Amino acid sequence: MERSVGMSRVVFVLMFAMIACALLGVAIGDTKGRSTIGFWLGVLLGPIGVVIVALMSATPEAQARYERNVARAANALDGAQPLRACPWCAEQIQPAARLCRYCGRNVDPILQSDNQQVPPSE
16 A cells, blocks of 8 residues: 555656656747647657757747847837936936936936937926
């Protein structure tokens, strides 16, 4: 009886490890366009399969998707306005800010189009 309880624990741990390796293989493989291969390598080979999936190269479709995402993020950053330093506390604030969010002091906003300072509003 004691032997069967110990054996069931071993089976439970092995099943848990197999499921964990399968999920990890899917997660890693999905970023490379190889989620199905990642699942089966994780189930059949365990941690060794996960390492194999991690070392595999990405499919051309996954690589193209990654490059599109990088280009989209770069385009979003190109339109962003660079920050400027607050003249009072030197923390980074938005160029159009009229009030520093760190020190609470009034600052003159800067227009991005021609880099001219806006006259302070009273």
